[in-house]
Amino acid sequence: MTHEDVLTHLKTLHGHHRRDQLGALRSLFTWAKRTGLIFRNPTSRIKVGQNEYGVLQPLAPAQIDRSVAAATTPAARLILALAAVHAARVAQIGTLMFDDLDIGNRRLTIAGRARPLDDLTMKLLLDWLEHRRRRWPNTANLHLLINNQTATKTNRASNHWISTAMRGQDATLERLRVDRQLEEALTHGPDPLHLAQVFGLDEKTAMRYADSARRLLETSAESWNVVTASTDDQR
Template sequence: MFGALNRALVMLLAEHTAGETIRFTDIHRALRRSGNSADHAAHVLEQMCILHDNRTRAIDTWITRQLDQIPPATARHVAQWAQQLLDGGPRTKPRHHKTVRRYIAAVRPVLLDWSTRHEHLREITRDTVLTQLRRVHARDRHDLLQALRSLFRWAKANGVVFRDPTSRIRLGPVEEPVPQPLTSNQIAATIRVATAPHVRLAVALAAVHAARHGDIMAMQLTDVDLDRWRLTIGGHDRPLDDLTHTALIGWLDYRRRRWPNTANPHLLISKESALRLGPVSHAWLSLILRGLPATLERLRVDRRLDEAIASGADPLHLAEVFGISENTAIRYANAARQLLDTGVELRPAVHREPPDSR
């Protein structure tokens, strides 16, 4: 794998001179016949600061497709708003493409509905917005209002509308559903399929340490101290339990044998990320337990809920154990109280926090 990448780089850099950049489309054209990955070579050239990525972003294509049936005048303004969200502005930071996708998905059906009665965003009034908000589910209502606020604030700042119809609109709090604990059968089904070393480790991090996807992806080799039985997740130092310790040893041994020459400092790597320095993708991690009741996210929530029930719904204890915010700890404590009031039975203590000493 590394030999093919090195040969591709030699070919691309053979006639390169200082100060020149190499376009991605040229890389793709040069490597496609040999079957080498243009993405891997482009990553190396990007680290060398000589890559000119002239590809059309997937998010730009997606935005154009989503706005295809919206009247051109409105679609043009919405596209400009989306581009500013992606690229940022003088006083705003760039937003993640997932946020932009969520905003566009929320406002698209509304804009299609409005386009049957209104020709311009300037015609939208506060009553128009309120009427639309009443038509959607309570949970979706907050997401829609957030997206519309962003759109109309941009529109007012850029002279597209005279006034923001979303200003001073307030919605009541959304009642969060009470998370339900996983059953022993659901957890057993997950354990049965967790045979690969990376799956075992990810399951242990989620089920024992309540680690988020982002925290698991961001973990580096330096966050693991097997000798001291310590682990750092999301900046929070934690004691290492037997289950996770065994999973770590198995994974690290596999990692050394599979990718002995990788320079990637992250704990979890894949065949793609082994050639780079960045983390694995969110999609790669999410696929691990797709289709099972006990996904990594469900295991994470279940672990926190399990600890909340076992501790008598003590939010201070939860904040200390998991390093979570006060509001998050209170939410799990309230959920635990509701479950305790219903007489929920605790499972055997398979997730319990390991002792803080070795």
């Protein structure tokens, strides 16, 4: 097998299939060369290429509804809102401090970025603060979210505890976070600069969301045109 044979074969593959097969061929030919079975490795200098990501898909309303129903405590409801409304990661939720909260100006700083507090998040936040005050009135922990284990300490709650209510749901906290960013791209247009500004995304991530939104919008427009044409034909 020659270098050109490998390239010809790889042109028929895409995404992880291409990466997996190139990796397998590299291992095979590296072993063959090391044992003296071949003199030249035909996979040398062949680049894997960039990852080819699929189109991000929005969550179905029923999936979100099930997660909302699973959030039965003040903490869980606030955590869900932080992921679904503000696209906060689990670790970012866990590290929120009282200093990040500005109730008077309705602002919450997440990962160094100040965000306006919408009515829903504001209500859930006040509900949680009242519950926290009644449940642990003497705690010295300055993290916004605490539990029985951290109320007597100063460390943050674990990612496991933060994710507990959504575990096993289709709409996990991570999927809710992704869905929120995709919704922004679909609603305000697939503009990576806008996404980077709103959520603090890096360039590649913002472009991926924008590309997915663009392709979803194009598919939706094509489907609408097909339906319209079919309706016109029936008339």
